[in-house]
Amino acid sequence: MSRVHDVAVVGGGLLGAAIAWGLARLGQKVIVLDEGDVARRASRANFALVWVQGKGLGLPPYARWSVEASRQWPTLAEALREQTGLDVHYQRPGGFHICLSEAELDARRQLIEQMYAQGAPNDYGLEMVDRSELEKALPEIGPDVVGASYSPHDGHVNSLRTFRAFHAGLRDFGADYRASHDVDRIEPQPGGGFVLHTSGGRIEAAKVVLAAGNGNERLAPQVGLFAPMMPTRGQIIVTERVKPFLHYPLGTLRQTDEGTVMIGDSKEEILDDRETRVPVTTVMADRARRTFPLLNRLNVVRTWSGIRVMTRDGFPIYDQSASAPGAFVACCHSGVTLASMHALELAPRIRDGGLGGPPSSFSARRFADAPETLLNADAAV
Amino acid sequence: MTPMFSHIPADQRPTLEIFVDGQSVQARRGDTVAAALLASGLDVRRDSAVSGVPRLPYCMMGVCFECLVTINGVGNRQGCLIPVEPGMQVEIQRGKRELGK
Numbered sequence: 503m504s505r506v507h508d509v510a511v512v513g514g515g516l517l518g519a520a521i522a523w524g525l526a527r528l529g530q531k532v533i534v535l536d537e538g539d540v541a542r543r544a545s546r547a548n549f550a551l552v553w554v555q556g557k558g559l560g561l562p563p564y565a566r567w568s569v570e571a572s573r574q575w576p577t578l579a580e581a582l583r584e585q586t587g588l589d590v591h592y593q594r595p596g597g598f599h600i601c602l603s604e605a606e607l608d609a610r611r612q613l614i615e616q617m618y619a620q621g622a623p624n625d626y627g628l629e630m631v632d633r634s635e636l637e638k639a640l641p642e643i644g645p646d647v648v649g650a651s652y653s654p655h656d657g658h659v660n661s662l663r664t665f666r667a668f669h670a671g672l673r674d675f676g677a678d679y680r681a682s683h684d685v686d687r688i689e690p691q692p693g694g695g696f697v698l699h700t701s702g703g704r705i706e707a708a709k710v711v712l713a714a715g716n717g718n719e720r721l722a723p724q725v726g727l728f729a730p731m732m733p734t735r736g737q738i739i740v741t742e743r744v745k746p747f748l749h750y751p752l753g754t755l756r757q758t759d760e761g762t763v764m765i766g767d768s769k770e771e772i773l774d775d776r777e778t779r780v781p782v783t784t785v786m787a788d789r790a791r792r793t794f795p796l797l798n799r800l801n802v803v804r805t806w807s808g809i810r811v812m813t814r815d816g817f818p819i820y821d822q823s824a825s826a827p828g829a830f831v832a833c834c835h836s837g838v839t840l841a842s843m844h845a846l847e848l849a850p851r852i853r854d855g856g857l858g859g860p861p862s863s864f865s866a867r868r869f870a871d872a873p874e875t876l877l878n879a880d881a882a883v
Numbered sequence: 884m885t886p887m888f889s890h891i892p893a894d895q896r897p898t899l900e901i902f903v904d905g906q907s908v909q910a911r912r913g914d915t916v917a918a919a920l921l922a923s924g925l926d927v928r929r930d931s932a933v934s935g936v937p938r939l940p941y942c943m944m945g946v947c948f949e950c951l952v953t954i955n956g957v958g959n960r961q962g963c964l965i966p967v968e969p970g971m972q973v974e975i976q977r978g979k980r981e982l983g984k
């Protein structure tokens with residue numbers, strides 16, 4: 503069987519594009535199979551934080567993976583700029599999680615204690631900041647703000663431009679990008695390799711990487727993998743552009759490089775992304791204006807809702823298949839934060855044929871109902 | 884500089900005074916802020932919010948947002964939709980709106 507493609511990446515969102523870009527950069531012949539424009543894309547709805555604080559409670563390797571992602575982001579941003587001329591505007595001034603009541607402050611303090619108790623990454627630096635300290639960094643905060651937590655690793659980026667830069671880079675590397683190639687069925691071939699049946703025709707590749715977001719749940723079992731998902735919906739409010747006043751990203755509020763203020767970040771168990779709900783945006787807007795009363799004067803120019811890619815336990819899943827060698831899966835909520843790791847760390851391992859190392863901490867073997875066909879990545883190194 | 888726009892002689896509407904960056908301007912009752920600015924003979928170009936290029940009111944009907952001005956201390960108002968009032972303080976916007984305005 504002739505295999506034109508070394509790797510078929512299923513999914514052209516931020517996660518698939520990052521992995522595909524990383525592979526193409528290493529000289530792999532990559533084909534990206536994407537849906538059309540109507541796809542529900544988390545990559546176009548996200549909040550664009552590169553966020554570390556609070557992630558990984560219950561799974562310490564996730565905290566380390568996130569810190570490492572933040573450390574590697576400048577390398578990724580520079581590589582994209584050099585190749586495509588696009589400045590994705592990555593900034594890492596550190597970020598705050600704002601607390602609007604003593605109860606919120608206590609909960610935050612507890613979370614931080616737990617993070618340290620389970621073994622925080624080196625130089626984690628996550629700490630509580632009292633109001634007077636906070637005022638020095640955020641002079642515009644309102645009287646309801648009682649304090650915050652701060653992590654030096656937190657930052658933000660222009661995620662739409664990052665998405666565009668990955669795709670521009672893919673084209674530059676000569677990768678094959680196919681829109682409207684919804685993957686229906688994947689057949690592992692005897693003797694290795696895969697045939698992918700798509701709405702745009704039949705594709706062959708030596709390896710396959712599932713990066714289809716919530717769609718991984720359906721595709722994974724076809725190649726002996728497992729991707730239990732539990733997506734949620736989030737809404738975002740965007741204001742008109744204002745002169746820069748906010749020099750740090752907050753967990754639910756940030757000013758973009760172009761001046762708009764983005765307000766998040768809601769969570770609903772609804773999966774219809776064609777509507778927004780005022781009761782939800784009202785709460786978001788209210789918290790935002792309690793945080794910065796001056797926001798009250800701004801006009802809102804857009805609100806939208808989007809579906810989050812979310813695994814059942816919220817942690818990433820990276821796996822390779824024992825029953826269909828060469829099949830990999832990658833699922834995670836944080837396609838923006840972890841883009842650096844997907845492009846720079848995961849891609850080389852996929853090229854070399856074995857996950858091993860840090861990604862092996864994220865096998866779906868942690869789920870009680872996982873199948874036997876997940877390769878023990880530690881053994882594969 | 885001869886103004887590009889001026890009130891026609893037959894326009895008998897009463898005048899009223901507004902201020903543009905502190906300077907007194909005679910407008911006519913019923914003018915929109917954008918019309919009054921264009922007829923003022925002053926350089927009323929704003930700097931756009933992202934690239935900072937000079938812009939003037941364009942569609943005069945609320946669609947293009949090229950007429951954004953600060954009126955009585957409130958930024959990003961559409962000058963073409965707001966009638967002048969006596970004593971109105973208009974500021975030409977330099978780039979993005981300011982948070983406190």
Ligand code: FES
Nearest residue numbers: 943946948950963
């Ligand atoms: S001139 Fe077009 S919106 Fe005012």
